[in-house]
Amino acid sequence: MIAEKRISLARIEKINADSIDDSLKAGAYNGLKKALTMNPEEMIEKFEKSGLRGRGGAGFPTGLKQKFTRSSCLDCEKYIICNADEGEPGTFKDRVIMERDPHMLIEGMIIAAYVIGASRGFIYIRGEYQRSIEVLQKAIEDSNKNGFLGENVLGSGFNFNLELRLGAGSYLCGEELTLLESLEGKRGYPRIKPPFPAQKGLWESPTLINNVETFSHLPAILNEGLDWYTSLGTEESKGTKIFTITGRVQKPGFYEMEMGCTLRELLFDIAGGMKDGYEFKGALLGGAAGTFVDESFLDIPLAYETLKARGATLGSGAILVLDQETDMPSLLHNLMDFFKHESCGKCVPCRVGTTMLTEMAAKLKNEPELIHKMTKEAHYMAETSLCPLGQSPILPLKSYREYYS
Ligand SMILES: Cc1cc2nc3c(=O)[nH]c(=O)nc-3n(C[C@H](O)[C@H](O)[C@H](O)COP(=O)(O)O)c2cc1C
């Protein structure tokens, strides 16, 4: 019988998140102590070999991003940012880490800062996450008092200061370049890339941006070693992933699983199967900017490469379970309305396109053939929009057309 495998969430039921002493007893900052005895280049190589990929949605190799940021300039000011905006509908994994084991995230960020040579970092967190903000604020203060943050970290000569910055609830501000604008105090409009943050990020300096869950894997890779980490997961998707399950299953919630587990194992063995009277019809994987799948996906390993081969995405790990009573046109309308609401309006294809898609989705129940026109419009949008938000509606639309029209 399959079971959860916890890395990011390894300590959550063993500690009081408000107590650094509890966290220290459970092994917090052991990875950092190891890191400070190592050469940053050697560590980057380790993280590259680990196969860890970003858990914010895009799955970019973490070690490679560290390498690009470090090598952008060796002596100039560099920054590190944790993306804790967590705006993708159905996603609440980062909140669990921040509220229940804040030192796991802070330790991961200090390790990454040491690796790239940054002396200042920020956690960009959504303003609605009041409890996460309180817990993190206290944890940062405790970490400073205990010498893990601030000047001369653990007597190593390395300095690193960490601060919280609050977002104002814009989905687009979770996109890394828009996040940078917001952090600089500007309106949340996206930047054109290139340059990428690793070259020119916060205040034009090289910046490493990673998701909360991504940072939380770094201490374990150093503590447990490469062989252990790479033994978990599949060929191209190493380690574990936190899935957040919503819908009519017996036990909705968050579960950290080894990459490559199947949807069937996750939903039926771990989440207890469907609620009485409901039948599994499919799922929306990865949130609003995700893909619909049907029951033919039940035995496909949940990994970047296997899902990609079937035109689906893992995204943030959100899984909305669909059943025989799910009103599919209404769900699609809801998603299109979300994109319309979150479009910043800067470019015409997305500003007008998201409005058109929402209007068409409202008629979909009575005119199901509209899905073809919607998909075509979304293709134009994807090709001509300025930023990834305008390229997102095509994902749920195309997969809806394939499996539910
Ligand atoms: C519209 C939009 C919203 C996003 N929101 C988030 C978010 O809330 N959290 C996050 O970590 N990444 C988000 N991303 C992805 C980030 O742009 C970026 O890829 C990520 O922070 C990189 O970290 P990683 O390599 O650790 O995944 C979003 C992307 C887009 C296009």
Ligand code: SF4
């Ligand atoms: S694609 Fe949408 S969200 Fe992105 S810049 Fe254009 S209008 Fe703004």
